[in-house]
Amino acid sequence: MSRPIRKVLIANRGEIAVRVMRACRELGIATVAVYSDADRAALHVRHADEAYPIGPPPARESYLVIDKILDVARRAGADAIHPGYGFLSEKAEFARACDAAGVTFIGPPADAIDAMGDKTRARAKMMAAGVPVVPGDNGTDGRGFASAEVALESARKIGFPVMLKASAGGGGKGMRLVDDEKKFGAAYQGAQREAKAAFGDDTVYLEKAVVRPRHVEIQVFGDMHGNVVYLFERDCSIQRRHQKVIEEAPSPAVTPDLRRSMGEVAVRAAAAVKYVGAGTCEFLLSENGDFYFLEMNTRLQVEHPVTEMITQRDLVRLQIAVAQGERLPFTQDELRVSGAAIECRVYAEDPIKFLPSPGRITALRQPAGPFVRDDSGVYEGAEISVFYDPMISKLVVWGATREEAIDRMARALGEYRVGGIKTNLAFHRRVMRNRAFREGVYSTAFIEQHKAELLVPLEPDGDAFDDALAAAVIHAVEAEPAQSLAAPSAAGVERSAWQTGSRIFTGDS
Numbered sequence: 180m181s182r183p184i185r186k187v188l189i190a191n192r193g194e195i196a197v198r199v200m201r202a203c204r205e206l207g208i209a210t211v212a213v214y215s216d217a218d219r220a221a222l223h224v225r226h227a228d229e230a231y232p233i234g235p236p237p238a239r240e241s242y243l244v245i246d247k248i249l250d251v252a253r254r255a256g257a258d259a260i261h262p263g264y265g266f267l268s269e270k271a272e273f274a275r276a277c278d279a280a281g282v283t284f285i286g287p288p289a290d291a292i293d294a295m296g297d298k299t300r301a302r303a304k305m306m307a308a309g310v311p312v313v314p315g316d317n318g319t320d321g322r323g324f325a326s327a328e329v330a331l332e333s334a335r336k337i338g339f340p341v342m343l344k345a346s347a348g349g350g351g352k353g354m355r356l357v358d359d360e361k362k363f364g365a366a367y368q369g370a371q372r373e374a375k376a377a378f379g380d381d382t383v384y385l386e387k388a389v390v391r392p393r394h395v396e397i398q399v400f401g402d403m404h405g406n407v408v409y410l411f412e413r414d415c416s417i418q419r420r421h422q423k424v425i426e427e428a429p430s431p432a433v434t435p436d437l438r439r440s441m442g443e444v445a446v447r448a449a450a451a452v453k454y455v456g457a458g459t460c461e462f463l464l465s466e467n468g469d470f471y472f473l474e475m476n477t478r479l480q481v482e483h484p485v486t487e488m489i490t491q492r493d494l495v496r497l498q499i500a501v502a503q504g505e506r507l508p509f510t511q512d513e514l515r516v517s518g519a520a521i522e523c524r525v526y527a528e529d530p531i532k533f534l535p536s537p538g539r540i541t542a543l544r545q546p547a548g549p550f551v552r553d554d555s556g557v558y559e560g561a562e563i564s565v566f567y568d569p570m571i572s573k574l575v576v577w578g579a580t581r582e583e584a585i586d587r588m589a590r591a592l593g594e595y596r597v598g599g600i601k602t603n604l605a606f607h608r609r610v611m612r613n614r615a616f617r618e619g620v621y622s623t624a625f626i627e628q629h630k631a632e633l634l635v636p637l638e639p640d641g642d643a644f645d646d647a648l649a650a651a652v653i654h655a656v657e658a659e660p661a662q663s664l665a666a667p668s669a670a671g672v673e674r675s676a677w678q679t680g681s682r683i684f685t686g687d688s
């Protein structure tokens with residue numbers, strides 16, 4: 180139980196693998212990377228002390244194969260495995276296989292993963308623990324409905340609009356909004372079909388639909404000694420097709436009183452399943468300030484850095500500490516919200532259609548400066564593969580106030596250059612200028628409501644031209660640094676290209 184960790188295998192790739200390795204290095208813990216054939220030259224492989232191939236590019240044949248990962252752990256002598264997020268991170272079977280192999284799983288107990296993995300079971304468990312869930316119906320014995328007619332009867336009682344959700348789901352798959360009882364039958368069949376296809380389980384349940392909710396989630400942490408604390412909230416309402424795009428902490432919609440009640444509810448939820456490690460309780464926050472538990476994510480999340488910024492706590496370091504049996508090194512009373520943090524997920528994607536734009540990164544300038552953190556899985560010359568998530572990096576900034584954080588993010592986004600592939604950088608720049616965002620007035624409908632302003636094509640002489648210019652300058656400077664920097668005209672061009680939106684300096688005036 181309380182065994183010191185000396186060598187960690189990171190069963191993941193990209194920025195999160197690099198993130199975990201950085202914490203390990205600070206702690207004097209050796210790191211082991213695994214990589215698919217597509218990731219031979221990946222950044223996480225370069226960061227590791229040792230790296231082992233685990234098979235073909237498709238994750239099903241590499242990053243998701245439990246036996247291959249455990250075989251590498253054995254060969255490398257790793258005494259712990261960090262799963263990152265995605266892949267095997269929320270598979271109870273993997274946590275159990277690690278236990279059976281005598282390897283510490285840096286994550287919650289398998290039983291806690293199981294308890295939260297099935298949504299109707301989790302709902303029932305949370306209700307019993309006094310955690311508010313959205314009013315709804317889990318069906319007969321919490322196992323769904325006997326027929327569409329029985330479900331419709333229940334939907335009438337709940338009152339339209341209702342949500343149909345897959346019990347085995349989460350993250351929006353198999354979910355249907357039904358605003359009219361005439362559409363119920365078709366929606367019910369559709370949700371069942373989608374749930375069956377995606378999860379091999381067609382159990383669906385009903386909830387009252389919350390209109391234009393905010394997605395507010397609470398970071399929790401448990402240790403093996405029964406302590407559970409909350410590290411405040413993140414607002415992840417800015418999403419598109421259930422893909423988060425911008426996250427921030429604290430939420431502009433959460434008052435100190437609401438923060439305390441949501442935090443205490445999240446701790447109750449975690450304690451009810453004997454949670455250990457990093458976890459996140461997702462809530463819907465309604466327009467009138469009511470909040471409802473949705474689901475618990477039993478892993479470290481992509482957006483954990485904004486919480487690190489406002490609490491000054493290293494969440495990966497904490498995960499490792501509690502995994503080796505240590506007590507949480509602080510109490511709830513010692514935690515405070517400090518300032519404001521924002522994360523922009525920079526994706527290799529078409530900025531209008533939100534479709535992946537794989538390919539080689541031919542030029543790259545990543546922002547830096549005070550209170551700017553860029554958690555990246557790429558480098559200049561790296562390839563964004565079709566096989567994995569097309570996230571290039573997570574740009575995270577901190578400010579003493581929310582306004583300062585937004586201005587800092589705008590500045591950092593202005594420095595960011597990616598050549599060779601399409602990105603959503605221009606989208607992020609527009610959000611930082613958007614009035615509703617700046618006022619903190621937004622919901623999960625934000626992108627849809629502001630699409631005319633946010634999803635406009637790149638002007639030929641605007642950002643696209645600027646990106647091409649910047650790429651050319653980067654290459655000129657690298658080819659002949661002394662001469663390029665000394666030549667007045669080159670220096671002028673370089674300065675003009677440094678910030679998006681800055682005027683082209685020609686040297687004429």
Ligand code: MV4
Nearest residue numbers: 313342349350351386387388389394418473623
């Ligand atoms: C809801 C909802 C409204 N009412 N449930 C989407 C993902 C899944 N985790 C839960 N989701 C929702 N559940 C009820 N009863 C609205 C959403 C929802 C949503 C939630 C969080 C963030 C973005 C969203 C976008 C659309 C719908």
